[in-house]
Amino acid sequence: xxxxxxxxxxxxxxxxxxxxxxxxxxxxxxxxxxxxxxxxxxxxxxxxxxxxxxxxxxxxxxxxxxxxxxxxxxxxxxxxxxxxxxxxxxxxxxxxxxxxxxxxxxxxxxxxxxxxxxxxxxxxxxxxxxxxxxxxxxxxxxxxxxxxxxxxxxxxxxxxxxxxxxxxxxxxxxxxxxxxxxxxxxxxxxxxxxxxxxxxxxxxxxxxxxxxxxxxxxxxxxxxxxxxxxxxxxxxxxxxxxxxxxxxxxxxxxxxxxxxxxxxxxxxxxxxxxxxxxxxxxxxxxxx
Amino acid sequence: xxxxxxxxxxxxxxxxxxxxxxxxxxxxxxxxxxxxxxxxxxxxxxxxxxxxxxxxxxxxxxxxxxxxxxxxxxxxxxxxxxxxxxxxxxxxxxxxxxxxxxxxxxxxxxxxxxxxxxxxxxxxxxxxxxxxxxxxxxxxxxxxxxxxxxxxxxxxxxxxxxxxxxxxxxxxxxxxxxxxxxxxxxxxxxxxxxxxxxxxxxxxxxxxxxxxxxxxxxxxxxxxxxxxxxxxxxxxxxxxxxxxxxxxxxxxxxxxxxxxxxxxxxxxxxxxxxxxxxxxxxxxxxxxxxxxxxxxxxxxxxxxxxxxxxxxxxxxxxxxxxxxxxxxxxxxxxxxxxxxxxxxxxxxxxxxxxxxxxxxxxxxxxxxxxxxxxxxxxxxxxxxxxxxxxxxxxxxxxxxxxxxxx
Numbered sequence: 001x002x003x004x005x006x007x008x009x010x011x012x013x014x015x016x017x018x019x020x021x022x023x024x025x026x027x028x029x030x031x032x033x034x035x036x037x038x039x040x041x042x043x044x045x046x047x048x049x050x051x052x053x054x055x056x057x058x059x060x061x062x063x064x065x066x067x068x069x070x071x072x073x074x075x076x077x078x079x080x081x082x083x084x085x086x087x088x089x090x091x092x093x094x095x096x097x098x099x100x101x102x103x104x105x106x107x108x109x110x111x112x113x114x115x116x117x118x119x120x121x122x123x124x125x126x127x128x129x130x131x132x133x134x135x136x137x138x139x140x141x142x143x144x145x146x147x148x149x150x151x152x153x154x155x156x157x158x159x160x161x162x163x164x165x166x167x168x169x170x171x172x173x174x175x176x177x178x179x180x181x182x183x184x185x186x187x188x189x190x191x192x193x194x195x196x197x198x199x200x201x202x203x204x205x206x207x208x209x210x211x212x213x214x215x216x217x218x219x220x221x222x223x224x225x226x227x228x229x230x231x232x233x234x235x236x237x238x239x240x241x242x243x244x245x246x247x248x249x250x251x252x253x254x255x256x257x258x259x260x261x262x263x264x265x266x267x268x269x270x271x272x273x274x275x276x277x278x279x280x281x282x283x284x285x286x287x288x
Numbered sequence: 289x290x291x292x293x294x295x296x297x298x299x300x301x302x303x304x305x306x307x308x309x310x311x312x313x314x315x316x317x318x319x320x321x322x323x324x325x326x327x328x329x330x331x332x333x334x335x336x337x338x339x340x341x342x343x344x345x346x347x348x349x350x351x352x353x354x355x356x357x358x359x360x361x362x363x364x365x366x367x368x369x370x371x372x373x374x375x376x377x378x379x380x381x382x383x384x385x386x387x388x389x390x391x392x393x394x395x396x397x398x399x400x401x402x403x404x405x406x407x408x409x410x411x412x413x414x415x416x417x418x419x420x421x422x423x424x425x426x427x428x429x430x431x432x433x434x435x436x437x438x439x440x441x442x443x444x445x446x447x448x449x450x451x452x453x454x455x456x457x458x459x460x461x462x463x464x465x466x467x468x469x470x471x472x473x474x475x476x477x478x479x480x481x482x483x484x485x486x487x488x489x490x491x492x493x494x495x496x497x498x499x500x501x502x503x504x505x506x507x508x509x510x511x512x513x514x515x516x517x518x519x520x521x522x523x524x525x526x527x528x529x530x531x532x533x534x535x536x537x538x539x540x541x542x543x544x545x546x547x548x549x550x551x552x553x554x555x556x557x558x559x560x561x562x563x564x565x566x567x568x569x570x571x572x573x574x575x576x577x578x579x580x581x582x583x584x585x586x587x588x589x590x591x592x593x594x595x596x597x598x599x600x601x602x603x604x605x606x607x608x609x610x611x612x613x614x615x616x617x618x619x620x621x622x623x624x625x626x627x628x629x630x631x632x633x634x635x636x637x638x639x640x641x642x643x644x645x646x647x648x649x650x651x652x653x654x655x656x657x658x659x660x661x662x663x664x665x666x667x668x669x670x671x672x673x674x675x676x677x678x679x680x681x682x683x684x685x686x687x688x689x690x691x692x693x694x
Contacts, residue, residue: 002514009506115333117527117560119534126537126564126690135513137538210503211527211560215330219501254507259498260470 005134006255007248012140014247015147016209020202020220021227021239022154023195029234030171030191031079032088036098038224039217040105041196045071045203046212047113050120060120060208061142067204068197075196079189087188088174102217109214118212125208143205150201151240154194158236167191171234199224226270232283241281245269320356320627322347322617323368323392325382325407327399330374331501334526334556335399335606339422341599342610343367343396349584349594356618358627365614368392376403383410393627394419396613399606400525401425401443401473408436417633419616421609425476429653435629437616437636437650439609441573441658443473444480447521449662450547450569451484453674454519457685461518461545465494467508467532468523474500477523477549493517500525505532509539518686520546526557537564537690544686545569553663553670555602565668567687571660574605574645575672582643584615591644612645619648 020042027035035041048067052058058066078101086093128137158164169177170187178184206216227246231238249269250262257265273280324343327336347365355362368390372379379398386392387410395411397404397420404423411418412433420428424440454461464485468478475497485492493515498508509532512520520543522529529548551557552570561568576592585591591611595603616636621627624635640649651657662674664683673683 002510005510006507009510013504013506110329115329115337116556117334117530119560121534121562126534128538128540130540135540139538211530213333213527219503250504251507255511259496259502259508263499 001133002255004132006251008134008136009140010248010251011244012136012144012247013251014244015144015240016202016205016243017223017227017246018240018243019147019150019198019205021224021231021243022151022236023198023202024221024224025228025231025233025236025239026167026198027192027195028228029236030167031083031188032091033083033086033094033098033192034091034225035195036095036221037078037102037105038195038199039219039221040102040109041071041075041199041217042203042206042220042224043109043212043214043217044074044105045200046120046207046216047109047118047203048200049204049207050118050212053120053122054118059122060204061146064146064201064204067200071200072193072197074193074200076189076193078196079192083192084185084188102221106214106217113214115213115215118207119210120204120207120212122208139208143209146201146205150198154198155236157194163190167194223266226266229270229280230273232280235280235282238280238282245281318361318363319366320358320363320394320617320621321366321368321390321392322394322396322614323383323386323390324396325370325372325379325386325398327374327403328371330372331527332374332399332403332525335422335550336374338604338606339397339399339610340369341595342421342603342607343369343614345595345598346584346611346614350614350618353584356621358621358625365618367396372398372403374400374403376406379403379407380410383407387411387414387416394617394629394632396420396610397422397438399423400471401428401476402471404428404436404438405472408433411435415633416629417636419613419636421613422606423473425472426653426655427472427476429651429655433654434637435633437654437656439612439616439645439648439656439658440605441660442480442655443476444483446477446523446549446571446660447481447547448484449571449660449674450521451481451488451490452677453662453679453683454490454545455488456679457545457683459686461490463491463493463515463517464519464521465512465515465517465543466492466521466523467494467496467498467512469500469502469525469528470497471500471525474523474525474549481521481523490519498524498528500528502528503531505535506539508532509536509541513539513541518544522546523549526551526554530557530560533561533564533568540690542687542689545683546687547571547662552665554604554606558665558668558670563693565665566693567684568665569673569683570663570665570670572605572663572670573658573660574608575661575663575670576603578646580642580644580646582615582641584618585611585644588644608645612643612648615643615645616648 049060052063166182227242231242253261253265355364370382395418399422401423412435419437421439424443468474529551547569552568553572558565578588581587592603620635624631661672663670
């Protein structure tokens with residue numbers, strides 16, 4: 001019974017981890033940028049949802065499209081204006097600039113909204129239902145359902161549309177993509193925008209489950225990175241798989257070994273994967 | 289650039305700097321500077337703000353009332369503040385800077401025992417008093433240090449009243465779950481609480497530590513729920529306790545009583561949780577309604593009112609404790625009639641004065657001797673339930689289940 005409850009908890013949260021990581025994986029795959037500011041984008045999504053809920057009463061799930069569009073715009077502009085300078089540049093440059101962006105975003109958030117704890121708490125935030133001895137909070141279920149929907153939409157975008165094909169082409173072989181006429185600069189911006197949009201959606205949902213502060217993103221950047229690497233940096237499905245793996249690992253560790261161990265296990269898994277299968281669970285060994 | 293012009297430029301810059309420094313030093317001769325590194329960002333930013341605001345309002349009030357009198361001269365108090373970003377290592381570096389580079393007169397404390405423990409070592413090493421109101425763990429005071437003083441009552445005793453009350457209720461509490469954060473204060477509370485549970489013969493069905501930055505308590509709650517304890521005791525800081533309660537509601541965990549070490553007396557906590565904060569128990573050494581007072585702030589109520597007017601939120605015991613720290617310096621410096629750190633230190637140690645925080649008198653270890661009030665949140669208000677071994681109000685017990693609440 002406890003096992004089943006833990007399993008459910010792990011899967012529900014794992015889906016959210018997956019969505020957080022897809023953006024990071026995508027950005028790395030196409031732009032070869034390890035986005036240290038990923039957590040800050042998540043944080044921004046959480047705040048946008050919080051304010052639209054608090055000021056205008058917009059339901060956090062219904063305001064998702066708005067959050068997604070806003071974050072897409074932010075990501076697009078950040079890429080066009082700043083990150084364009086360092087696409088495919090040396091790794092340390094990308095780390096440095098995205099780190100700088102993170103610091104600026106977090107501190108702007110702190111000045112604008114203070115470090116007060118916020119939470120998007122619609123009336124149904126604690127509602128739950130029981131089935132077969134398991135207690136499942138509605139919000140966690142809806143968050144999971146949303147992550148499934150977003151993942152499916154994202155995969156459809158990647159596999160079935162011209163834009164998706166262009167993005168994948170750019171990720172696979174930049175020169176060939178240029179040669180076939182793909183506007184690579186534009187693709188980079190759109191990709192970062194997409195990654196930011198997904199991070200924003202993750203943040204919106206995070207803010208319903210957990211308190212929001214300007215620094216909420218810092219630990220999440222790390223988690224997204226672990227998830228993305230677990231699943232295979234650069235693969236999209238991999239992020240989902242990685243998220244579920246991490247969610248389950250954390251839940252089981254916290255319950256059966258002890259609440260202080262989940263981080264140790266998460267990073268232990270990361271080290272293990274890097275040793276055993278560095279391309280991640282779903283990554284292909286393409287030697288890139 | 290030619291070598292010669294470089295040297296010439298450098299010496300000009302140095303000369304100007306020396307003149308400026310001398311000017312600044314001369315201008316500061318009439319001030320007593322209190323230095324502090326407080327968490328303005330990071331994990332403890334919420335609580336850190338309470339102290340920053342408390343220090344400021346008290347310093348301003350003392351200055352308005354004529355400042356601090358030493359040797360017939362009136363000095364103004366000034367505050368030199370840094371942000372330790374909730375990082376103990378940074379705190380040590382900042383306090384070292386305050387002492388060696390900024391050369392402040394005395395030190396005020398940071399927030400949280402975990403940061404106060406290393407920070408106080410800097411004070412001790414440099415033989416400058418530090419009066420802090422944010423660290424309650426006995427571990428701060430059992431190192432035989434002479435220069436550290438604290439205005440929060442001992443952490444190990446925080447939950448004693450709650451456990452005492454639990455066995456006096458009807459039906460009495462038989463089983464308890466103990467959860468505490470892996471941080472100095474919370475571990476101290478955990479240690480003490482284990483003892484109280486044993487003394488009162490309450491069966492401990494869960495006893496676990498969690499990482500301070502934990503956001504997700506669902507796994508912990510799943511296990512606690514499966515053990516179905518009558519009482520849940522949680523030692524954590526505000527954010528952790530808040531998360532726990534929210535998620536306990538979502539997971540439908542229904543103890544008969546639950547107590548949290550930080551949060552319930554604080555307005556922000558109750559506001560964020562809304563109805564979910566009902567029936568939660570907490571502990572505080574100070575309430576605005578208490579009939580206590582002293583110099584500068586004639587009563588707790590007057591202090592609370594002034595604070596609320598200036599900063600827009602209600603003062604809680606963190607604020608009062610921080611304010612008391614500044615008041616302590618005024619009284620001690622005037623008692624010693626000197627700015628010599630050793631003399632002031634001795635004056636603090638022998639202080640026995642009534643303030644708007646209560647009676648300030650330190651144990652030989654340096655920690656204040658002060659009782660706590662067990663409170664319960666009823667209708668969004670903080671209601672004292674148990675003080676000095678006696679009930680002063682009836683608690684709502686057992687807590688109605690989530691499904692039965694309106």
